Amino acid sequence: MLKPETINEIYKHAITEYPDECCGIVTGNRDRERVHICKNIQNILHSEDPEKHPRNARTAYFIDRKEAERIFSDAKRTEEDVIAFYHSHTDNPAFFSDMDREVQTVFGEPEFPDAIHIVVSVINREAKDIKCFVWDREKRDFITINCIA
Numbered sequence: 404m405l406k407p408e409t410i411n412e413i414y415k416h417a418i419t420e421y422p423d424e425c426c427g428i429v430t431g432n433r434d435r436e437r438v439h440i441c442k443n444i445q446n447i448l449h450s451e452d453p454e455k456h457p458r459n460a461r462t463a464y465f466i467d468r469k470e471a472e473r474i475f476s477d478a479k480r481t482e483e484d485v486i487a488f489y490h491s492h493t494d495n496p497a498f499f500s501d502m503d504r505e506v507q508t509v510f511g512e513p514e515f516p517d518a519i520h521i522v523v524s525v526i527n528r529e530a531k532d533i534k535c536f537v538w539d540r541e542k543r544d545f546i547t548i549n550c551i552a
Contacts, residue, residue, distance in 0.1 A: 404549075404550055404551065404552040405429070405436065405487065405519070405521075405535075405551060405552060406436050406552055407551070407552060408436075409429060409436045409438055410533065410551055412438040413425075413427070413429075413438060413489050413521060413523060413533075414523060414530040414533075416438070416440050416491075417491035417523040417525045417530055418525060418529070418530055420443065420491065421491075421493055421525050421528045422494070422528075423443060423446070423459075423460035423461055423493065424445070424461070424462070424463065424464040424490050424491045424492065424493055425440075425443060425464070425489075425490060425491045425523075426443050426464040426466050426488075426489065426490040426491075427440045427441045427466075427488075427489050428466075428471065428474050428485060428487070428489075429485075429486045429487040429488075429489065429519075429521075430474065430477070430481075430483040430485055430486060431483050431484065431486050432482060432483050432484060436486060437483070439474045441466045441467075441470055441471070441474075442466075442467065442470065443460045443464045443465065443466070443490075444465050444466070444467050445459060445460040445463045445464050445465045446459050446460040448465055461493055462493075464490045464506075465506075485515045485518050486518060486519060487519040487520065487521055487535075487550075488507065488515075488518055488519075488521070489520070489521035489523065490503075490521075490522060490523075491522070491524070491525050492522055492523070492524050492525070493525050493526075494525070494526050494527070495524060495526075496532060497522040497531075497532040497533055497534040498522060498534065499520065499522060499534070499536045499545050499547075503520070503522065504544075504545060507520060507545075511543065512538070512543075513538050516540065517537075517538075518537075518538075519535050519536070519548070519550050520535065520536040520537070520545060521533060521534070521535050521536075521550065522534050522535075522536070533551070534547060535547070535548050535549065535551075
């Protein structure tokens with residue numbers, strides 16, 4: 404379960420980035436949760452190679468691996484876990500798309516199998532819905548859960 408303050412930070416980030424998708428990582432432990440706002444570099448990738456990256460930041464997100472590694476290292480140093488990954492869908496419902504599944508799995512499984520994956524729906528610069536997903540090891544797929552305290 405995520406704290407209401409964490410969800411509010413994610414909502415704020417999603418609204419701020421609209422009409423582009425936002426993305427980030429949540430780390431923490433029993434005592435605290437930290438929202439790490441990440442830069443969505445999808446527009447850079449798209450402009451550099453539109454054939455390889457046909458989607459722009461309005462319909463996709465990409466977190467630079469170096470930025471993610473810094474967050475992971477910081478979490479380890481401060482004895483925190485990677486609790487969640489989040490991104491927004493602009494002018495679309497909150498759902499776990501095939502692209503989301505592809506981005507979050509490596510060789511068929513997520514790198515952080517215990518992390519929550521959060522999708523926020525932002526329509527006309529207003530947060531409309533949020534859905535959370537976790538990896539089900541038996542089903543080998545992501546399933547919907549309630550993650551809001």
